[in-house]
Amino acid sequence: MSPQRTSTTMELLPLVCLCLLSCSGDAVRVVVEEGSDAVLPCLISTEDLEGNKFDWKKDDQKEVFMYDAGIHHNNGRPGQDEQFKGRVSHFQDQLMNGNASIKITRTKMADSGTYSCDFPRHQPRQTFNIELVVDPRIKVVVKEDSDAVLPCLISNNDISGQVFDWKKGGQDVFIHYSDGRTTQGPDFTGRVSHFQHQLQNGNASIKIRKTKMADSGIYSCIFPDLRPSQTFYIKLDVAFDQVLRDRTGEVSGAAPEPTIHRPRDTKDSSLLQCEAHGVPPLKVEWKDSDNNTLKSESTPESEKGDRSSITLNITVTKTDNYRCVATQKKISHQIFAETSVYIQGAAPEPGSNGWFTGFVVVGAVLGLVFIVLIVKKCRKGSTPVAANRQPDADDDTPMIETEPVLVLHHAG
Numbered sequence: 001m002s003p004q005r006t007s008t009t010m011e012l013l014p015l016v017c018l019c020l021l022s023c024s025g026d027a028v029r030v031v032v033e034e035g036s037d038a039v040l041p042c043l044i045s046t047e048d049l050e051g052n053k054f055d056w057k058k059d060d061q062k063e064v065f066m067y068d069a070g071i072h073h074n075n076g077r078p079g080q081d082e083q084f085k086g087r088v089s090h091f092q093d094q095l096m097n098g099n100a101s102i103k104i105t106r107t108k109m110a111d112s113g114t115y116s117c118d119f120p121r122h123q124p125r126q127t128f129n130i131e132l133v134v135d136p137r138i139k140v141v142v143k144e145d146s147d148a149v150l151p152c153l154i155s156n157n158d159i160s161g162q163v164f165d166w167k168k169g170g171q172d173v174f175i176h177y178s179d180g181r182t183t184q185g186p187d188f189t190g191r192v193s194h195f196q197h198q199l200q201n202g203n204a205s206i207k208i209r210k211t212k213m214a215d216s217g218i219y220s221c222i223f224p225d226l227r228p229s230q231t232f233y234i235k236l237d238v239a240f241d242q243v244l245r246d247r248t249g250e251v252s253g254a255a256p257e258p259t260i261h262r263p264r265d266t267k268d269s270s271l272l273q274c275e276a277h278g279v280p281p282l283k284v285e286w287k288d289s290d291n292n293t294l295k296s297e298s299t300p301e302s303e304k305g306d307r308s309s310i311t312l313n314i315t316v317t318k319t320d321n322y323r324c325v326a327t328q329k330k331i332s333h334q335i336f337a338e339t340s341v342y343i344q345g346a347a348p349e350p351g352s353n354g355w356f357t358g359f360v361v362v363g364a365v366l367g368l369v370f371i372v373l374i375v376k377k378c379r380k381g382s383t384p385v386a387a388n389r390q391p392d393a394d395d396d397t398p399m400i401e402t403e404p405v406l407v408l409h410h411a412g
Contacts, residue, residue, distance in 0.1 A: 002306055012182075028041055028130045029131045029133065030130060032107055033107075034109055034135060034137040035106060035107065035108075037105045037106070037107065038104045039102075040104065040117070042054070042056075042102070042117035042128050043098055043100070044128075048096045049096070049098060049100055050069075051070075052119070052121060052122075053068065053119070053120060053121050054066075054100040054118065055118045056088075056102055056114070056117055056118075056174065057118070058084075058115050059113045061079040062083060063079050064080070064084050064088060064102070064104075065090065065102050067090060067100070073085075074370060083102070085155065087105045087106060091103075091105050094334070100117055104132075107132075109136065109218075109233045112132055112133055114129060114130070114132075114149045115131075116129055117124070117129075131385065135218075135235060136218060136233035136235045138151060139234070140235070140276075141236075141334060142238055143335055144213060145210055145211065146210075146211060147209050147210070147334075148236055148238070149206070149207045150166070150207075150208065150221070150236060151205050151291075153205070154202045154204060154223060155202040156202050158202070159199050159223075160180070160199040161179075162178065162226075163175070163178050164204045164221060164224060165222045166222075166320065167220050168218070168219050168393060169217060171185055172186075172240075173185050173192065173219065174206050176199075191208055191210060192205050192206055192207070192208055193206065193209075194207075194297040197290050198291065203290075204223075208236075211238045212238060215236060217227060218235050218236075219233070219234045219235075220232070220233055228263060257326070257335050257337055258326045258335075258336065259274070260273070260274055260324055260338075260339045267319045267343070268317065268343065269315050269343065270316050271315050271316070272286070272341070273312070273313050273316050274324035275311050276309070276311045276324070276326040278308060278326065278328060279328060280307075280308035281328075281329045282308045282310055282326060283326070283329055284298070284324065284325070284326050285310060285312075286314045286325075287322070287325055287336075288320050288321070288323075289322075289323075294316075295314070296326050297314075298311065298313070319341060319342050319343045321339070321341075322339055322340075324338075340352075
């Protein structure tokens with residue numbers, strides 16, 4: 001067997017297993033992650049197809065790939081839909097075995113749909129249907145009633161004046177208009193917010209509070225006014241409890257809620273410590289209220305049995321809400337704990353306002369001394385003066401005006 005045929009055979013091996021597990025009549029469901037390659041199976045017994053014809057279409061409309069006796073879309077045949085140009089190939093060395101399967105590379109969310117593999121010259125004519133589901137590359141898994149941050153970053157450009165529209169299927173979730181106004185869909189009223197201060201960095205992410213099971217689904221973040229328009233997809237899974245299943249169906253432990261400690265608080269800073277324990281692999285991060293990941297120090301990860309333990313320290317110097325986010329990477333489950341920090345304010349930097357403060361203090365002291373001297377002078381001038389004493393011309397003692405005194409004499 002040639003190396004090329006060996007490679008192709010190995011590539012089709014999981015395909016056979018997929019058919020054995022997923023076929024229902026002629027229908028096969030293929031699920032892949034966005035950006036990966038998808039093999040859509042189509043086999044018509046062991047008939048040699050090299051001189052025959054087969055035609056692949058999507059949703060009975062778009063031309064995906066046509067082969068006709070050696071002429072196909074990759075060697076000069078016109079008519080292929082723009083969506084699939086340069087991304088579809090067949091298995092030339094498997095045609096002799098009746099294999100009309102195709103491979104779509106670099107799958108996109110728009111590739112999801114129902115595909116038909118048609119043999120128009122076969123008697124009787126045969127058509128096979130395959131459903132392709134392209135899951136978003138980005139997945140967020142949270143526990144019911146917790147908060148979920150759905151990421152959407154388009155670049156480092158300021159998008160404060162851009163329209164971006166979040167949808168769940170055809171349902172409105174959140175719309176940001178070019179004038180800064182925002183609206184929320186009926187099922188999300190009062191539960192969705194964005195990161196206003198991060199718009200200047202191209203961050204169109206949203207946070208959904210108090211998630212419900214019904215919030216699970218595929219969300220799209222759309223920029224309709226860009227040329228070309230751009231759409232990003234995120235899958236949200238809201239778990240009923242902290243026991244989730246991974247893609248193989250195996251039960252796995254979700255990330256447990258982390259614990260936050262504050263070993264040291266000063267007027268200028270606060271030391272925050274986060275501890276997370278759970279089934280590895282675990283990822284732990286500190287984030288601020290704008291969802292920025294903060295630089296922190298971690299202790300070496302320790303494992304005991306099937307449990308992993310991570311401690312993450314960070315020193316913060318500004319007032320904000322800080323979240324410690326723990327992610328169970330195997331099933332993409334995410335949960336966080338949050339704490340609020342109030343910083344009174346650091347002392348003035350040398351050379352900034354210190355001279356002004358010193359000037360004010362010195363002025364206040366001098367003013368106080370002056371007042372004391374005046375009071376002393378006043379007290380000295382208020383000493384009684386003999387009635388027959390006339391002040392000297394050069395006497396600098398202040399004259400104090402006194403009220404006249406009435407003296408009563410008793411007749412004797």
